[in-house]
Amino acid sequence: MSVYQFLNDYSEGAHPAILELLAQTNLDQEIGYGEDRFCLEAASLIKARLENPQSAVHFASGGTQANQVTLAALMKPYESVIAAQTAHISVHEAGAIEATGHKINTVETLDGKLDPEKIQRVVAEHTDEHMVKPRVVFVSHSTEVGTVYRRGELEAIAETCREIGLYLYLDGARLGCGLTSPQSDLTLPDLARLTDVFYIGGTKNGAMLGEAIVINNPALQTDFRYHLKQRGALFAKGRLLGIQFLALFRDDLYFDLARHANRLAAKLAEGLAEQGFRFLTAPASNQIFPILPDPLIAELQEQYGFYTWARVDAEHSAARLVTSWATQEAKVDEFVEAVKMFGANKVYPQS
Amino acid sequence: MSVYQFLNDYSEGAHPAILELLAQTNLDQEIGYGEDRFCLEAASLIKARLENPQSAVHFASGGTQANQVTLAALMKPYESVIAAQTAHISVHEAGAIEATGHKINTVETLDGKLDPEKIQRVVAEHTDEHMVKPRVVFVSHSTEVGTVYRRGELEAIAETCREIGLYLYLDGARLGCGLTSPQSDLTLPDLARLTDVFYIGGTKNGAMLGEAIVINNPALQTDFRYHLKQRGALFAKGRLLGIQFLALFRDDLYFDLARHANRLAAKLAEGLAEQGFRFLTAPASNQIFPILPDPLIAELQEQYGFYTWARVDAEHSAARLVTSWATQEAKVDEFVEAVKMFGANKVYPQS
Amino acid sequence: MSVYQFLNDYSEGAHPAILELLAQTNLDQEIGYGEDRFCLEAASLIKARLENPQSAVHFASGGTQANQVTLAALMKPYESVIAAQTAHISVHEAGAIEATGHKINTVETLDGKLDPEKIQRVVAEHTDEHMVKPRVVFVSHSTEVGTVYRRGELEAIAETCREIGLYLYLDGARLGCGLTSPQSDLTLPDLARLTDVFYIGGTKNGAMLGEAIVINNPALQTDFRYHLKQRGALFAKGRLLGIQFLALFRDDLYFDLARHANRLAAKLAEGLAEQGFRFLTAPASNQIFPILPDPLIAELQEQYGFYTWARVDAEHSAARLVTSWATQEAKVDEFVEAVKMFGANKVYPQS
Amino acid sequence: MSVYQFLNDYSEGAHPAILELLAQTNLDQEIGYGEDRFCLEAASLIKARLENPQSAVHFASGGTQANQVTLAALMKPYESVIAAQTAHISVHEAGAIEATGHKINTVETLDGKLDPEKIQRVVAEHTDEHMVKPRVVFVSHSTEVGTVYRRGELEAIAETCREIGLYLYLDGARLGCGLTSPQSDLTLPDLARLTDVFYIGGTKNGAMLGEAIVINNPALQTDFRYHLKQRGALFAKGRLLGIQFLALFRDDLYFDLARHANRLAAKLAEGLAEQGFRFLTAPASNQIFPILPDPLIAELQEQYGFYTWARVDAEHSAARLVTSWATQEAKVDEFVEAVKMFGANKVYPQS
16 A cells, blocks of 8 residues: 555554564464463453453454343343444444344433433333343443543433443543543543443554453453353454553553554644644544545545545535554644645645 | 473564564555555455455454464354364354353364264254354465375365355464475465365464464455454554564565475474384474373473373373474474483383 | 223224134135135135236234244345334334344334335445445335325335335235225235235234235245244134135225225314324324323323334324224214313413 | 145134124224233133233244344343254244344254253353343243143253253243143143243134233343333233133133044054054154155145155155144045055055
8 A cells, every 4th residue: 555544443453572472482282262371461460550450351353242241141142232423333344233132222422422311211112021131331442533531420320320230331442542632530440340241442542452351340250251252252362362451461561552553643733723624533642533625535545544434515625634553643743734734735625 | 591492383483574574664654554655565465365356354362362263254143153162263262252142063074173973964064044054164275283284185075065054164373384294285375265265374484473364255355444444453553463474474474484394393293103103193284293101201201392192002102292383493303312312221111 | 991092093903804704714624824815715815906917915913923924034144134223123123133144234223114225325325345235225104103195105215225225125014004094095906016025914904913914026026925934924723814804805895994094084183183283194094103291191191002102302202093994983072072172271381 | 725724723713703893893993012901811711721820921923033023131141052953943943033133942853842951951051241141941842743742841941951050941832732632731820830931822723813822920020011112022012912812711612623623633643553653752642743754745745735854764754734613624534545545456565
């Protein structure tokens, strides 16, 4: 690809430290299916950061798989999961949750976030056995539209879930950028305390593939490996997942990579804001959604890869720009310069 | 693990050539979800070897996933798959096929293989809509008990399937060792010609993870990526799978690794046969099942890792010894010596 | 129940003609599972009215079952069904469709109806294999909120479906009242011509239980009895369903019963309209939704059974009044009188 | 059908007492979906006979539905049910159990019955998360091959289930004939005490359709109506099921009808035994399986309807003769005479 990609946070391979550890350990003979010493050590490192000795850690290969395995494990056949209409499970998993037999009750939101009132309204609408019975609340942090939760917001949701008897599940595909966002004060121990299950996304934060599923509610830990196996998530060479999380969590690498992505996204956002552009959602993590004139988008896409996310009006669309652990700062600077240059030369429709 | 493992063919990581190619290409920006140039090139190399320009190639992460995605794609809700009772899908996938809604019609076999008569008998028993309707025949090569098909045998099965209107699906978790077995004359072009779908196992033949699903029947190719996505088999960094199969198929590495495993298994088998031991199934690939006195098994397991597979009589069991691309010849020699030494010192019950 | 029920159209048993035919034929020995001569004859009578010799007719026990069996038969695992947000399959079947693995793409509507633009918008949003693939359009006639389609409206939807490659499925739980509505010019031959599958509701139109599924698209007829069997819809004494539809279709009974229900609903609606009350949706069939002051609802519910359907404002709600083949005209008159009397005595908040 | 049917126990309609009660109550207005006073009263009568105040009673439309709803409610996604290979759920439900995602672990038996040893063997084979986890034991009484359990046998199975942590589920499609078999001392209170769930078959014992599901284990009672609804087993006019069971259980009708069927089956069996014919399984209930010469079967089938069940040797097959509440004694006598007459005239191959 000759254009530089702000398309997503998985355009490159893995952080070099991961490749090095894979190479170092390559010929060690290990037990299969996630019971090797690398998986055990990685799980142990993660648990140490949770400040919750009850939590159990398992590894899966990707976000769709982590969501599918976990949500199917949490619900009885007639139970459903409440999610924002923008939720990955609702929009971008090809019906993976429904394929396990469960309805998703979607809630309209502009910022991709749920709150107690939205949850309570869905529950109140489901009154008897002619309807599904909501059982799980699905949130993501950062969300699919780049926003983040603050501690107080997640505490309020968790409190609502406890009162009503719902499980709280957090999709952490972009958890690194969520936790290191300047807009959020949430921490890993908060998640271990507030959620029943969440996952720590590796694929979009420096790993080749892999997500760490953290089950905080002891009642949900039983037989979880059966669920993993049945849905193709136990790998003969499970070490591949363990080694990657070991590399990410033996020091602060996981968070350092996320901070890099956030910092460059913020730089992009500032550069665009300085040019007077607004955003679909307030920039908070490594995905930003500037509202740009359509001709500018077309010109920029000749040199940079990114999605046109949503039409805003007849002459403007929201673009999605994504940074990652591997994004080069020089490219960010060039992008901002390109916007300036185009802006100096052209008269665009006012957004 | 201090003992040397003949436990399985996934005790080590990936062949070094794979790790090298991963490192070389690591920072290239690529499109996600299996449409990157490595996946395309690997698919192209595989297709060149099939001598079937109609075939389509997709990648999945493991055998259970490949089986689950493919079989679910091949059947209507009331259709079933015929398999040997030893089949991986029946015994060792935690109900992954049933989880997609389908019954497995199992057939008793000693050698893990099907034949036209066995298939016809199952079909004949299913006469009306009160029963499931058999639709797919599942075979594995090599099988779960180390045996292999000859070309004529698979041709006869394929002919039966065509006559009855069944799909033929071949599980190639250990396809490398199946195709390079001295006992089998089957080739990749045979499989492309005879089966509707098969997969080329990477995990157990030198890859870190990954299987290449080959769809030969054009009618089954439509929308296959939807099936993959829905079951968690499309990976953001799908390049990981493409790069590995590129390393395995840009030259003969895939087959060289399998030949190594087969040669060492044969050496083990000969060493044991020379000591007078018999086998549960005739040695043909990288899994052999010698029948050994229980005390000998106990002594060997102090130094070598392997499964006790099945009790044979009151004093003997079949062991399973597995070799791989990474097995060290010196360890094979040592193992045979150990058996000899034990044999010289002890009087074991006659098998 | 001491109060008189306008609660639904299934408060009583079956039309006496059905009970008589059941008694008459009771000791005849018949083949089981829907292949008896009553089922064959009833199917034949229904087909004669369709003016479509290609159609196939099967019987199921209820609406949820008819929807579940049929929709599961029409979709591949990753395919979805488009429906109004008020659709029975989305709201009131406890997730029966999702339980077969499929997502419902819901569309906001006030009147419970779809149109080409709504359908096209959903299809346009589903662009690739990361999303489900819409495959079926679900409409109901009459709808869950009492409205009906006109021929031109359904023709436009059918045309859209044909162009895009979607199946059109019509839920006819209340088809009798839909087809005999003064607001609709649709006929059974229209449905046989325009839909791929529809069902003729018996339960809510004089039968004890039973729906007749009509498959007009020959490609969808294959093996349908397997689908029925697998979801518990083939009954040992399937004659029970055949006999009922025989009684309903050997003359015009089916339509006469629906006309009775519609006529009394219209009488109720007129009586309320004369008192100045408005309706949530324009009265068209046997379900009407008058907007009434909350105190009036409370008073009426002491003597009459009906649901409070939806809150309209702080002081008014929409009630749901349902008539059936068994509704007594005198009770309709009494209800209207009661409303008048209450209205004369009380000052209600203005709606 | 001009021939007289011993084909099954559902060739006729319902016992006249049921039709009468349906007619009597036909215009009573009742609440829908199984909460009407007939369902409540029928459930109450059944519970009175169970001598287990904890039991809950629900109604479903047929055996496949009762099995599907109940078994799906009892298992987590990776759990399985152990059944005889002759079990209806395994052979004759078109994969209804697998359609809910669950494997059936079948056990070879000649007499259609399980015992503790068979159950323990299946459980012992399932050692880890690569396999399904057996969770339910499925037995039928009478079995699919006409045999019955004695109290001691079922107590032993129940004891095994309790020890291992399995649920015991009993399919009572032909429970009336099982409980009134001279070969069995089991009673309804025994079933309420020993099983977690069982169902009382109505369809094959005088009802038009309907089975009463009895949940004895309180932990399994929660939200059961959701399961029923989701699988199409809640009927708008649920009264149809309640009224039938009311007619069957307000006095001893249910058992009287079963005794009639058993008595005539025994008479058939004795008549055949007197002619020197043997049986595939020892006659015990309303299904008997005499081994007859093929030419005799052919001749008898010109006048009587019955299935040829299984080939026994080159010249003999087992027939299946079924009696019901509606079987006429004169026809039984005629059948035995016909066998005698044929026997006097022809020399058949010795069985």
